Amino acid sequence: MSRILIAEDEQDIRQLLVDYLQQSGFTTVAVDNGNDALSQARTEQPDLVLLDVMMPGLDGLEVCRQLREVSHVPVIFITARHDEVDRIVGLRMGADDYIVKPFSPREVVARVEALLRRARWRAEAEVVQTGLQLNTETYVARWQGQVLDLTPVEFRLLHTLSKHPQRVFRRDELIGAAYDDHRIVSDRTVDSHIKNLRQKLQAVGAADVIQAVYGVGYRYTE
Structure with a gap:
């Protein structure tokens, strides 16, 4: 069972993601700030991270930057920002995908499943x-x-x-x-x-x- 780390400071959105992902068979760990997100990512070793860009403490971009120094875990940014520059910065920081609020929770689940499939294919394709x-x-x-x-x-x-x-x-x-x-x-x-x-x-x-x-x-x- 894949473990998903959700880092989102808005309680309603965080709980919505938890509910939909758990209904789809995932285990979830949810936090509301960037410092806890980085800590949980290091200790829980999730299979994928859903990361809000604007959070208290470390923002999502900085969390992703530090996480990429030690891990290749798939990361999906979730943000209210619509600016193309922000999306490009996020992807260059190491994010694998980008979802803009408001979003369909079913689409988030579908993207999580697709990204996990690609990660498994890469892992199976290479023996190191x-x-x-x-x-x-x-x-x-x-x-x-x-x-x-x-x-x-x-x-x-x-x-x-x-x-x-x-x-x-x-x-x-x-x-x-x-x-x-x-x-x-x-x-x-x-x-x-x-x-x-x-x-x-x-x-x-x-x-x-x-x-x-x-x-x-x-x-x-x-």
Whole structure:
């Protein structure tokens, strides 16, 4: 269940957002000032923040600026301001969306759902370990920022192993992950792909992140 932080100083609007979001299956945390908004965002680690621009204490722009220093949580600004400059400033501060009062609470819920879907897609598309970055949409792999020249099979093997660090994968499990056409592949073929993959990783300084477990298979560890 996704947790939504609502920072809005007008009680009626704050309660309206709480009611509609809870009816839509979300958990909510509601505050009425910018200082509490920043504090709750840091401690509660919400999945999304609805942030009023004009609030007592820190305003929404400053809350967003400080939040962006430590978090990529999706942020939707809610404001009575209609000026295009204000919207541009908000987006440049790191907001993901912008809703102007008066608004339809159903539209807010729809935008929250859409933004959370996009956040999940981005998270699922990228595996990030300490030094490894894999993007399954582009098939680009990097180690400490250096691009790895991997074949599609090598990429899928590395993706499977790195998603579950320390887990030992049998060769037949790796065959199923590496080949999506259900072809018959021998254990030696998997060993050959792993050997090439390890050489490419070692060439960029990632020595021994893929380890052989005698008689079983392979595991990924940093």
